[in-house]
Amino acid sequence: MATLFRWLLRLVSVTILLGILGVGLAYYLASRSLPDYDKTLEVAGTAGDIEIVRDNAGVPHIFAPVDRDVYFGLGYVHAQDRLWQMTLLRRTAQGRLSELFGRRTVETDTLMRRLDLYTHARMSVEAQDDETRDALEAYAAGVNARIEEINSDSLGRGAPEFFLFNAPIAPWQPADSLAVIKLMALQLSGNFRDEILRARTSLALPDPEMIEDILPDIPGPGIAELPEYAALFPEKPLPRFAEASRPAPALMPVAPPGMAGASNAWAAAPERSAGAGTLLANDPHLGFTAPSTWYLARLQLSSGGVIGGTIPGVPAVMLGRSEHIAWGLTSSYLDDQDLYIEELDPENPERYRTPDGYKSFRTRRSIVDIKGAPPVTLTLRWTDNGPVLPRKAFDLDRITPQGDVVSLAWTALGDKDSSMSAAIGLMKAQTVDAALEASKAFVAPSQMLTLIDDQHIAMKLIGAMPARDPQSQTQGRMPSPGWIAANRWQGTLPDSDNPVFRDPKGGILGNTNNKIIDRPFPRHVSFDWGDSQRIMRWQALMQGREVHTRDSFIEAQLDTVSPAARTLLPLIGRDLWFTGEAAPEGTPLRQRERALDLLAEWNGEMNEHLPEPLIYAAWLRALQDRLIRDEIGPLADEYTHVDPLFIERVFRNIDGAGKWCDVLRSAPKETCTDIARMALDDALVRLGERYGTQLESLRWGDAHQATHKHSVLGDVPLLNYFVNIRQTTSGGDFTLQRGVTSGTGNDPFANVHGATYRGVYDFADPDSSVFIISTGESGHLLSRHYDDMGTLWRRGEYLPMSLDEDLARAASVGVTHLVKP
Template identity: 50%
Template sequence: MLTLFRWLLRLTVGLMILIVLSAGLVWYFAMRSLPNYDGRFSVQGLDSPVEIVRSTENVPHIFARNDTDAFFALGLVHAQDRLFQMTLLRRAAQGRMAEVQGPQALAADVLVRRLEIYRSAQASFDVQDDATKAALRAYADGVNQWIRIVNEGAMGRGAPEFFLYPDVITFWQPADSIAILKLLAASSTTAAADEILRARLSLAWPERGPELIDGPGVPSDLPSYSSIFPDRRLGIPERRRDPDAVRNQGTFLSPTLPVGGNVFGAGPQRTAAEGSLLANDLQTGLTAPSLFYLARIELQGGGVIGATIPGMPLVLSGRSPAFSWGIAPLHIDDADIAIEEVQPGNTNRYRGPRGWTEFETRTETIRVLDGGARTVTLRATQNGPVLSSLDPGLADVIPIGHVAALRWTGLSRQDTTMSSLMALMRSDTAAEAGRALSGIVAPALTVTLADRKQVLRLAAGAAPERGGNHPTAGAMPSPGWLPETAWLGATSLAAEPQGPAVALAFDTDEDPALGMRHKRLEKLLGDRDVHSRDSFIAAQLDVVSPAARALLPLVGADLWFTGEPAAPGTPERQRQDALTLLAEWDGAMNEHLPEPLIYVAWMSALQDRLIRDELGPLADDITQLQPGFIDSVFRNSGGAGAWCNVIQSAVTEDCALIARQSLDRAILDLSARYGSDVASWRWGDAHQARHIHPGLGALSALGWIVNITQSISGGEFTVARTGLLATGPQPFEAVSGAGYRGVYDLADPDSSVFITSTGQSGHPFSRHYDDMAGLWRRGEYVGMSLDPDLARAAAVGVTVLTPTD
């Protein structure tokens, strides 16, 4: 027995030593990949020495003697801090995520291959202007030089994640940057998804279903979807969306969390210092690190500083000494679903306008981690690629014996968006920058430009031209064989800025729901005669919900202060307490208050109760609050009050009853989560922002290290927007938000400020991995000066690149 004890003791001690040694080895190799910002490197591809000064917040200031060397250095610093992020974005654009993430990423890879995003990027490189081609090549050379430095110096493979993934880091190609821009475009449009959802709603309730969601260009007399396909068999819409799919994204850009943003400006007539102001925030899925990376590049035309995305040599939002620019996705209908009939008995042919036509077909092989290789057959029609997994609900709207194809402006192989954004960044004046926008294809953008004297707001992108006899005006899928559904062409939205200086300009949106946020912004800008940088910051961080202010008086009209006070501890008393709090609330979605939590839970329960009996399982897929719909129902606009009646019940319910029942349901659920004391609830306890590391964040042990969690204010319809998960056990979790914020002051340019949601480094063991997260949460910023002396004064490191002899 004693011998057994001794052997068990030895085994335990040995295992402990092995664990300590393994942990030490992991730590050693992980720390090897932390870059030394005081390094001096001899590199190939430079014409002259380059100095990279890292400011206190690790923002690189790149000083080069020519533009080619500057873009080379930008590629190197991107790879230095975000190599894993860059390779993951590239894999997503190439359809090669399954190689490192296994079968769960296969569907996304197949979709990207069907869309031919990378093939389109390769073809589009040839149509870029010479300056852009040179910048893309120089950027790629810089990335590849850092990979060479990592390999030759045994620097931990460049990022600790590469020790956990079976990944070989291939050299960067110029087309890789264009592919990431196309991936950004795919994540900036919801047009196709809206078409599909609108058709599913029409199938569920032809008379009223589509009014649940609205959008730009949707005709009021939209026909029922089933009438568009007479004599074709369509199924009953089912629940199709996976509640976990929204959060378990495997990359930094995903159509399930579309890119959004706000941009607004004021001309010198409306500013205290008589110089224009511009504010911009870019909203994405919350990831660690953020999608965005702050950088300054000294170009021959002057310095530029602002938000970049690692993988592209672009400052997407920022400023130069002469002017500033901000962008936001422009919500236009830039995509259509074409339903194609497959020839009976011959699946290789489909019905075209002139009869049965052969599909364009090719096969591709996708390697899957731990699953071998999968061969997929990719087909296309004259309308575009044939899709099966564009949206989970697509299967509901495809008649039996048919397939769906996608028309989308982003499929263009003559896409000069990269050249236009490059020209915008390198322009000398705001007017010149405006003229550069004509080549933007996708994503469609609202671009606001400001110099000391004026603010200009322009739309940019390719807008499809549809005939007046199109059966759905592009609002729902339509028969691909009908000539009237074909696009007549595409119109460039960009126009040369004209007219006098604009005093106030702000991003507008034709979507009524999102428009509520912009109306709030319009009020904030209009309430002051004179603006300053601080007032713009306050507007950008505003957390008052216009949706709450609009809906609560309407929904609760018959519930306020009715009846005698109920006994403490009863459900009736909880309802009265909740209504009392909401009656005195100003709509601020403050993390320390209970009212936002009560409001969101109530409206969510109300919307579900209104649509559940008419839509059935499809209601599970309607997770985002639709304030315009609820407003129409409670005002009975066009008979929309019919949604309040529960079809399955014998009695006829009115909207006041549904509102009370929904509030009781919400209070019951919140009490189970947070206790019975309504006044003790806090929005921030439920509204947690989880910045998840793509790839490692889903692993419980590593997720604790690489994910960043913090409670925040705001909501779906506040200017400082945070998108809600709206499903599953944590429905109030924030899944998207402003990954980047910037406020640019043209009266005193070096007082401009910016911030990202996490930090500059993608290395979890770097102090710059999350050092901006606390500032971002508190609504603070860091300076964005172009003064080289200021950058050097508090530098955390200076890297010198010299040409190889």
């Protein structure tokens, strides 16, 4: 027995020693790729020497004698800090993820090959002006200088992830940067997902007119009645029952419905500013990732200094300020995508029906290489309307007649996309007028551009707007027959049709993804908007002060009061509060009374330390599910977020919407009060199972945790504790400090989408402007800059956004000199 014990002890000791050695080796290899910010490096391809000053947050300030070298420096620092992220973005756009990740990303690659984004990006290089092409080439040279340095000096392959997913890093090309912009356009455009959901809901509802309730229009003048979806295809059988949706493929860049993009921006003219200078606040909203989508940088160009948020892979400050102007971006919700049902020739499936008869598809073969498996050969097909999508992608087969296919029209699918030139022109503009002129070259993704210079403020929808026929059968709201001429696009509208607002009499402009204009179809911009609630709170905060300051704009950015809660709670609880006799402790009735007592005193603030936001959110979630599940069955799972307009329509019985409260499969006739009471009981049971029955001890922040997830390693057990960044947060789906809940899974209240960048610019004192991103500059998990801004971001704090060169040098943590050999 003693001998056995000794051998077991030796075995355990050796195992522990090998484990320590393995961890030590992994740390050594990973740490080799940590960038050194304080060095001199000889590089080829520059006109002169480049100086990169890193401030104490790791933000690079790039100085060079000519603009080309500044872009070279930006490419170099992007590759220093975010090479894995850039590589993943490029592979996603190219449809080459499966070369690294095997079969689990084949569906994603298949979709990306069919969209052919990378080909469109490559063709669009020639559509840029000379200055932009020069910037793209210089930027690519800077990225490649870093890749060459990694290879020649054995710098740990550039990032730890490359040890886990080994593949050569191809040199960066100008087309790669344009492909990143097109990929962002895909992530920010959700119109076609809305079309699919509307069509599926139309097929599932027992009364097609009820679609106006569950998918309500933003209040305003009505539109012409749409046909029932099935009526568009009278001789083609379509499923009349709802099915659960398929899970999203791995690394799919297309956002789920309601998650395609959002943002806030508002500006004040000098007469509404306490300092008599213009003000601008902007916080674009995206899914939380580690590292963030954004990377802060300062470029010292010949036109002056520019500082703000860049996207790794793109040679421009996409939002921020210069010495002369400041600009912010918000999702416009322009309807720039349409789906078409394409009827195949019954005698030849290689042809599809057009207004002029059957026509052959345009085709091309493409091979998807798959790690650990044989390659897959695809036949890519295009119609006059656009590329043919995979039949099962996004549950398209649930709305497509048997034997037909679906194509996609989208403004980003063009070979002359000059959006990059618009970004460079905007960055160099000296006035609001010049910036508006530069914005005309923008194609996709469509955005609301908010601008200030020292005297003027403006807001404009930028991006190409589709020209639709007034006789379109679905007005772009559902898939339509692609062989009917009236359904097809007729090019794009002129830039003069894009809504623009300048120097309003009230001195305030803003956008929270709300409805911005009320024009009849087809110049309507969109039927579906991203916000009907935050705009009300924004109006109250802006009009509550005669003049504003940088701090009042920050206060508005961080506001956590939910106008939806203030509107809906009195409606759904009006017949439940203070009714009935006191119930015994420990009974469900007593628990309901305690919940109602808490909510009765609540002001609608979605504060992470309070129990009321969690009770409210759980109640509304259970309420919507009870209202819709018996009508649309498993499709209710697609309605992951509460729609306040739907709840309000039902409880105010607008146009008879109160009928949603009656349960179809029960004999009694339920009232809305009955459903509200039952939903509250449902919510309290679920909260008790997950968080405990002591309601006063609940905390919204425990459920509303923001997880900035690593795109590849974020779900790997053990590793996820090191690569993901977690924070308890305030805010909610409808607050200005927006923190959109996941709406699915075991953590439906997790914060997954919000302000990944915040900036506030004050032209009364430009160097007092501030900004922050949600994680840190570095994508390297061993870097102190991986998550150092995350704590500030969570607390609602900011970094100084100064163009003062001496200030940057005083706070420097390192200076990199890129010198000619």
